[in-house]
Amino acid sequence: MTKKWWQNAVVYQVYPRSYQDSNGDGIGDLAGLTQRLPYIKRLGADVIWLNPIYKSPDKDNGYDISDYQSIQSAYGTMADFDHLLDSAHQQGLKLLMDLVVNHTSDQHDWFQQSRQSKDNPYADYYIWRDPVDGHEPNNWGSYFSGSAWTFEPKRNQYYLHLFAPGQPDLNWENPQVRQEVWNLMRFWLDKGVDGFRMDVINLISKPAGLPDAPQAPGAAYGDSQPIVSDGPKLNDYLREMNDEVLSHYDVMTVGEMPGSTPKDAITYTGLNANELNMVFQFEHVGLSPNPDARLGKWNAVPVKLTELKDSLSRWQTALDGKGWNSLYWNNHDQPRAVSRFGNDTPEFRERSAKMLATTLHMMQGTPYVYEGEELGMTNVHYTQLDQYEDLESLNAYHELVDDQHIVDQPTMLKYLSHISRDNARTPMHWDDSTNAGFTTGQPWFALNPNYPTINAADQLDQDDSVFNYYRRLIALRHSSDLIVLGSYEELGPEDDQVFAYKRHYQGQTLLVMSNFTDQTVTRDYGQAEASERLIGNYADDQGTTLRPYETKVYMFK
Numbered sequence: 419m420t421k422k423w424w425q426n427a428v429v430y431q432v433y434p435r436s437y438q439d440s441n442g443d444g445i446g447d448l449a450g451l452t453q454r455l456p457y458i459k460r461l462g463a464d465v466i467w468l469n470p471i472y473k474s475p476d477k478d479n480g481y482d483i484s485d486y487q488s489i490q491s492a493y494g495t496m497a498d499f500d501h502l503l504d505s506a507h508q509q510g511l512k513l514l515m516d517l518v519v520n521h522t523s524d525q526h527d528w529f530q531q532s533r534q535s536k537d538n539p540y541a542d543y544y545i546w547r548d549p550v551d552g553h554e555p556n557n558w559g560s561y562f563s564g565s566a567w568t569f570e571p572k573r574n575q576y577y578l579h580l581f582a583p584g585q586p587d588l589n590w591e592n593p594q595v596r597q598e599v600w601n602l603m604r605f606w607l608d609k610g611v612d613g614f615r616m617d618v619i620n621l622i623s624k625p626a627g628l629p630d631a632p633q634a635p636g637a638a639y640g641d642s643q644p645i646v647s648d649g650p651k652l653n654d655y656l657r658e659m660n661d662e663v664l665s666h667y668d669v670m671t672v673g674e675m676p677g678s679t680p681k682d683a684i685t686y687t688g689l690n691a692n693e694l695n696m697v698f699q700f701e702h703v704g705l706s707p708n709p710d711a712r713l714g715k716w717n718a719v720p721v722k723l724t725e726l727k728d729s730l731s732r733w734q735t736a737l738d739g740k741g742w743n744s745l746y747w748n749n750h751d752q753p754r755a756v757s758r759f760g761n762d763t764p765e766f767r768e769r770s771a772k773m774l775a776t777t778l779h780m781m782q783g784t785p786y787v788y789e790g791e792e793l794g795m796t797n798v799h800y801t802q803l804d805q806y807e808d809l810e811s812l813n814a815y816h817e818l819v820d821d822q823h824i825v826d827q828p829t830m831l832k833y834l835s836h837i838s839r840d841n842a843r844t845p846m847h848w849d850d851s852t853n854a855g856f857t858t859g860q861p862w863f864a865l866n867p868n869y870p871t872i873n874a875a876d877q878l879d880q881d882d883s884v885f886n887y888y889r890r891l892i893a894l895r896h897s898s899d900l901i902v903l904g905s906y907e908e909l910g911p912e913d914d915q916v917f918a919y920k921r922h923y924q925g926q927t928l929l930v931m932s933n934f935t936d937q938t939v940t941r942d943y944g945q946a947e948a949s950e951r952l953i954g955n956y957a958d959d960q961g962t963t964l965r966p967y968e969t970k971v972y973m974f975k
């Protein structure tokens with residue numbers, strides 16, 4: 419299999435509003451990101467995935483787009499974007515945009531016209547249905563709480579919004595909608611953008627008849643995700659997208675696919691599928707949900723290592739030679755990796771951050787580093803509701819605590835603290851000056867108070883910092899086809915302390931061993947016969963001994 423450039427690449431995700439403010443308004447912007455490109459280059463990343471920067475009312479921090487071909491004014495101008503893209507290319511960095519086309523903002527012109535009547539040119543750009551017995555057309559709940567339907571008196575109909583009411587779902591059955599999407603994709607690709615991360619792209623094909631969804635006993639609504647994800651026409655739409663747009667450019671595409679299985683993923687990323695290059699699947703980040711289905715992801719139970727190993731190993735094995743994985747621990751929707759999967763206490767934070775990075779980056783797939791992960795940034799450990807700003811967290815609190823009394827306030831605050839998206843959205847830690855050098859103004863969102871001890875300035879020139887460990891890990895991947903293309907062999911699936919696996923390629927073998935506990939253990943996988951230890955998070959190597967959160971990678975030639 420000839421290696422594609424995106425198989426060898428490492429992607430760095432930038433959440434622009436929290437990355438670098440350049441004009442003192444407290445909001446990160448494109449000019450600020452442009453100033454920080456040398457930092458991303460120094461890390462060794464090849465590609466930047468930029469969360470949405472399009473014009474938006476910002477009800478969901480840019481995932482509600484009102485104009486796909488203009489820049490949100492807080493981020494700057496189209497000239498600022500052109501300068502950013504040009505600077506990135508000059509520094510050997512590619513740039514992926516975030517394609518959010520399952521839905522638009524309700525402020526988008528298309529929706530403003532569509533809602534006026536049933537016979538305007540945009541009437542069928544969205545999913546409108548008549549009331550059924552005076553009520554919503556089915557029992558679907560929004561993923562941001564409440565019903566997935568909102569009534570529009572002008573049409574005497576409901577419109578579907580899987581997310582917030584300000585995010586009406588586009589009607590992908592309408593060929594005119596698909597043409598509009600192909601055109602806006604070409605607009606950005608013709609500017610030289612290197613590809614797209616596609617927001618919830620596996621939700622765009624809804625099931626025929628929009629049937630009721632499974633409803634947990636006592637839940638106010640049905641959970642549509644199992645019957646909406648990977649819908650009947652998804653492959654057709656993705657193949658049409660490829661024929662119409664993607665195949666005409668040398669681009670990288672990654673589809674965000676909540677609910678997809680390895681089998682689904684192979685149909686989208688199959689090496690001759692002509693659909694997408696890779697997917698973000700959600701299995702490992704969806705582990706240890708609340709046993710009460712009405713609470714979904716809101717829980718505070720750590721992920722079991724055996725379940726984490728089973729999930730990641732199944733994806734590695736299933737896609738090997740058939741498709742391509744994306745590799746991630748966190749993003750702007752997930753809590754910080756070192757807090758969720760490692761140990762963010764002062765004694766073990768750095769060690770476990772390096773261990774997690776090694777465990778993931780030595781696998782087959784394209785690794786994604788979320789801004790600040792390379793520093794070992796942690797969750798904020800919020801304690802009060804007024805510390806949150808994310809509508810998913812706030813809506814969930816009000817629905818589950820105030821409206822439905824399914825959970826009490828202290829318990830829900832514990833759940834939010836553990837898994838709220840806001841943990842990932844606090845501004846980047848550049849140095850120990852006021853507001854961590856993120857802004858000279860009042861930051862849009864409070865910083866994590868631990869920025870004086872966890873910041874880039876402290877780490878750039880410190881050889882054993884988390885930053886420089888990530889830099890060495892990325893350089894190692896760039897140097898090795900065994901790491902990029904090797905097959906995967908899981909070791910000790912029942913082991914609930916150590917995550918070990920092997921990679922094999924053209925007669926060479928890699929052995930990766932990671933201790934996920936704060937205990938010292940011993941494991942012998944024949945490392946004594948290895949030709950060398952390629953990387954590890956302790957200065958020395960004590961053979962079969964694995965110290966707390968110790969990770970090490972051996973090469974067998």
Ligand code: TEU
Nearest residue numbers: 478481561581617618676715751810839
């Ligand atoms: O996320 C979709 C998604 O599945 C997550 O929102 C998920 O529901 C939860 O937040 C994490 O378990 C995408 C974007 O990444 C997210 O930021 C947007 O809010 C959402 O779609 C709507 O566009």
Ligand code: CA
Nearest residue numbers: 439440445447
């Ligand atoms: Ca700014």
